[in-house]
Every structure is written in C-alpha cells, then in structure tokens.
Amino acid sequence: MNPSPKLKAFVFDAYGTVFDVHSVADLAEQFFPGQGKSLSQLWRAKQIEYMYLRTLMGRYIPHNENTESALVYACKALGLECDAARRAKLMQAYLRLTPYPEAVGALGALAAHKRAILSVGTKPMLTEMVAHAGMTQHFDKLISVDAVKVYKPHPATYQLVLDELGVARPEVGFVTSNYFDVAGAKAFGFTVFWINRNNALPDELGLLPDHVLTDLAGLKQFA
Amino acid sequence: MNPSPKLKAFVFDAYGTVFDVHSVADLAEQFFPGQGKSLSQLWRAKQIEYMYLRTLMGRYIPHNENTESALVYACKALGLECDAARRAKLMQAYLRLTPYPEAVGALGALAAHKRAILSVGTKPMLTEMVAHAGMTQHFDKLISVDAVKVYKPHPATYQLVLDELGVARPEVGFVTSNYFDVAGAKAFGFTVFWINRNNALPDELGLLPDHVLTDLAGLKQFA
Numbered sequence: 038m039n040p041s042p043k044l045k046a047f048v049f050d051a052y053g054t055v056f057d058v059h060s061v062a063d064l065a066e067q068f069f070p071g072q073g074k075s076l077s078q079l080w081r082a083k084q085i086e087y088m089y090l091r092t093l094m095g096r097y098i099p100h101n102e103n104t105e106s107a108l109v110y111a112c113k114a115l116g117l118e119c120d121a122a123r124r125a126k127l128m129q130a131y132l133r134l135t136p137y138p139e140a141v142g143a144l145g146a147l148a149a150h151k152r153a154i155l156s157v158g159t160k161p162m163l164t165e166m167v168a169h170a171g172m173t174q175h176f177d178k179l180i181s182v183d184a185v186k187v188y189k190p191h192p193a194t195y196q197l198v199l200d201e202l203g204v205a206r207p208e209v210g211f212v213t214s215n216y217f218d219v220a221g222a223k224a225f226g227f228t229v230f231w232i233n234r235n236n237a238l239p240d241e242l243g244l245l246p247d248h249v250l251t252d253l254a255g256l257k258q259f260a
Numbered sequence: 261m262n263p264s265p266k267l268k269a270f271v272f273d274a275y276g277t278v279f280d281v282h283s284v285a286d287l288a289e290q291f292f293p294g295q296g297k298s299l300s301q302l303w304r305a306k307q308i309e310y311m312y313l314r315t316l317m318g319r320y321i322p323h324n325e326n327t328e329s330a331l332v333y334a335c336k337a338l339g340l341e342c343d344a345a346r347r348a349k350l351m352q353a354y355l356r357l358t359p360y361p362e363a364v365g366a367l368g369a370l371a372a373h374k375r376a377i378l379s380v381g382t383k384p385m386l387t388e389m390v391a392h393a394g395m396t397q398h399f400d401k402l403i404s405v406d407a408v409k410v411y412k413p414h415p416a417t418y419q420l421v422l423d424e425l426g427v428a429r430p431e432v433g434f435v436t437s438n439y440f441d442v443a444g445a446k447a448f449g450f451t452v453f454w455i456n457r458n459n460a461l462p463d464e465l466g467l468l469p470d471h472v473l474t475d476l477a478g479l480k481q482f483a
Contacts, residue, residue, distance in 0.1 A: 083463075083464075086463075087463070087464070087465065089309075089312040089313070089316060090312070090413060090440055090443060090444075090463075090465060091465070092316060093312060093315060093316065093411075093412075093413050093414050093444070094413050094414075094415065094443065094444055094447045095415065095447075096447060096465075096466075106464040106465070106466075107464065109464050110461065110463060110464040113461055114461055188316075189316075190313060190316050190317050191316050191317075192317065192318065217313055220313060220317065221313075221316070221317055224317045224318075224319060238333065238336055238337055240306075240309075240310070240313075240333060241306075241310070241329040241330065241332050241333040242310065242313060242314070242319075242329070243319075243329075
C-alpha cells in the first residue's frame with residue numbers, strides 16, 4: 038500500500054538536506070586548528086540570518102555573495118585571519134559539499150517520480166555541486182530561488198516548484214532538514230518530510246511536517 | 261555647533277535599546293536556578309528568528325503571541341518545566357522590562373525634538389512598558405509595527421515613522437541597539453545611531469550606521 042498515492046514529485050532542499058554544509062569544517066580546521074567546527078557553525082548561522090534579512094529589506098544578493106559575506110563576518114567574529122586566498126578556498130569547498138552517505142540510494146529509490154532540488158543556491162552553484170557528487174542524473178530539475186530574488190521561506194520560492202515541474206501543491210513531497218523550510222513549505226501547502234538528523238525540536242510556528250525521518254533513506258517507503 | 265542640524269525627530273527602538281530585554285533573566289533565574297541567563301538568551305534569539313520567519317511567510321501574529329511561542333520553544337529546548345503559571349509570570353515580566361539606567365536622562369536631553377518609539381511590540385505592550393518605567397511624558401508617539409502586520413526590518417515598518425510623525429526620511433535620527441534594525445533603518449534612509457553596548461561587530465550587509473555610541477547618553481551631543 039502506498040501511503041502517499043497522490044505525490045507526483047519529490048523536491049529536495051540542497052544545503053543541509055542532501056549535502057552536508059559542515060563538510061567545509063575539515064578545510065576550516067586545516068586553516069584554523071581547533072576552530073574549524075566553530076567557524077563552520079557560525080558561518081552557517083550568519084548565512085541563514087543574512088538570507089532572512091536581505092529578503093525582508095528587499096536587498097537580495099545571489100547566494101554565493103551572501104555566503105561569502107557570512108564567511109567574512111564569521112572569521113572576524115572568531116578573530117581568524119581569513120585572507121583572500123583562504124576565503125577563496127573555503128568558498129570553493131562550499132561549491133563541492135559532500136552529499137550525505139544515503140543520499141544517492143534514497144534518490145534512486147524514488148526514480149519513478151519527478152525529482153528536483155529547490156535551493157537558495159544559484160543555478161551555477163547547484164549545477165557544480167550536483168555534478169561533483171555524481172548526482173546529475175538523479176534530478177529532473179535544479180530550481181534556484183535566484184529566479185525570484187527572494188530567499189526561503191518566502192512563498193514565491195515554493196511557487197517555482199509548481200511553475201517548473203507542472204504539478205499542483207498537494208502532489209509535491211517536499212524534503213528538508215531545515216525547520217525554516219519545513220515551515221515555509223507546509224505554509225505553502227506541500228506534503229512535508231522533515232529530515233531530523235539530530236533529534237531537534239520543531240519550532241513553535243504553528244506549522245508541523247507531515248512526516249519526520251532521521252535521514253533520507255526512509256523516503257523509499259513513500260515511493 | 262550642531263553636528264546634525266537637519267534632524268527633527270529621534271525615534272527609538274524599544275527592546276534592547278531603551279529597555280533591557282534581559283531584565284527578565286532575574287525572574288527566570290528564580291524559577292530555574294542556574295538557567296536564567298540561558299533561558300533569557302534563547303528566548304530572545306528565538307523571538308527574533310520567529311519575527312523574521314513569520315514576516316517572510318506572510319504569517320504575522322502580534323508580538324505578545326510571538327514572544328510567548330518563543331518562550332515555549334526555549335523552555336522545551338532547555339528542558340525546563342515552564343507551566344502555565346510560570347509562563348504567565350515571565351510574560352508579565354516582559355511587559356515591565358527595566359529601562360537602561362541612562363535612558364530617562366538621554367530622552368530628557370532631546371526634549372526639543374520630536375521623540376517616539378518604533379517597536380515590534382503591540383501598542384498595549386508599549387503603553388504598559390513605558391508607563392511602568394515612568395517615561396510616558398518623554399514620547400510624543402508610541403508606534404507599533406502591528407499597524408502594518410510585518411516585523412522589522414521590513415521597510416513598511418519604517419514608513420510608519422514618516423506617516424505618524426509627519427517628517428521626511430533625512431529628518432529622522434533612528435536609535436537602535438539591534439543590528440537588524442540598524443540595517444533596516446539605514447536601508448530605508450534614516451540617519452542611524454547604533455547603540456553598541458557590548459562592542460559587537462557590524463553585520464556584513466553593506467549597511468553601516470552613521471554614528472556608533474556605547475549607550476544612549478551620547479545622544480545629547482546631537483540635540
């Protein structure tokens with residue numbers, strides 16, 4: 038019995054869901070011994086905060102620039118000497134994040150459905166990251182919020198899925214580990230799968246996912 | 261010599277700028293010994309995050325409700341037994357935050373100008389907090405974002421200042437300790453005073469304040 042017969046497409050968040058944003062921590066640790074994890078965490082937190090703030094102020098910039106500005110802040114805040122060469126190497130690492138180990142298998146199990154990424158990354162960022170991971174054949178579309186110049190969880194970003202895939206809201210299974218994205222996708226009307234790898238609490242936003250999984254492998258029961 | 265001859269109004273952020281949001285930490289410490297500061301900090305961080313997310317999703321709720329939902333999350337995340345009675349007392353404390361010690365004097369020194377608050381708090385929240393601190397006579401207007409149903413740093417919130425005070429953007433000196441508010445007010449076109457009490461770094465948003473002060477007392481040189 039298929040528990041979700043109406044789903045026609047599985048749409049994935051990229052950063053933190055299919056790809057591990059903290060895979061940059063190794064390089065950061067090489068540059069700044071003992072501080073790699075702290076840098077990776079603050080970088081990520083500021084990157085997300087700046088997405089929110091730039092969208093709220095109507096001052097969108099592409100995510101490669103947004104990500105670099107967050108890196109600059111994080112280095113300054115931690116007192117790390119992050120010169121242009123190191124910054125370039127960290128940014129390069131961000132273009133080639135490591136997918137979670139179960140990601141390829143999980144995507145393969147969903148091959149009978151449309152599969153796409155909806156990400157805050159720009160199209161060139163997504164194309165390179167997916168290709169470097171050897172996952173190009175697993176996605177019908179790589180959809181970037183850059184088309185609408187706002188970040189998640191603005192509803193215009195989720196609307197892109199309908200426009201690009203030609204599906205209706207209830208037909209979309211949306212997969213994300215980020216709670217802001219759970220909330221946004223649920224508010225928009227998707228069926229939401231929360232990949233909760235670290236036993237996090239749901240945020241108190243009055244919006245809960247339809248399904249909670251500990252990693253992507255559990256998606257195959259919904260194929 | 262007046263260094264800012266064109267300023268007709270001084271408009272203040274409330275939470276964290278005129279009033280110390282962490283003055284609730286004492287009551288939190290009574291309820292949860294050893295955890296008062298952690299609770300106060302996580303409560304504040306989540307409160308701000310939920311303001312951003314609700315605005316981005318088009319799901320505004322009044323700030324008393326937003327604040328209580330953040331408190332619920334913070335208690336759960338820290339494993340604190342925050343029953344309805346304690347929650348009500350903490351929320352009550354949030355309505356009566358302590359002003360910073362220099363606030364009354366600083367406002368008095370600016371009495372020749374229009375003075376107002378622009379806050380994410382609702383009008384009843386602001387009215388009670390200002391009255392409890394004995395500061396009612398120091399403000400010509402208490403302006404709440406509740407009128408436009410979005411939170412800072414959305415430009416519609418800053419527009420309220422022009423509408424309510426009948427001044428033009430360059431005539432407004434905007435005073436805030438919160439960097440998201442520095443960025444939003446500067447993007448809108450105000451002259452911005454950043455009250456940087458804890459030697460924080462400016463965020464990398466391409467928006468810098470016009471003046472940086474360590475507390476409100478320094479405003480008198482601009483009177």
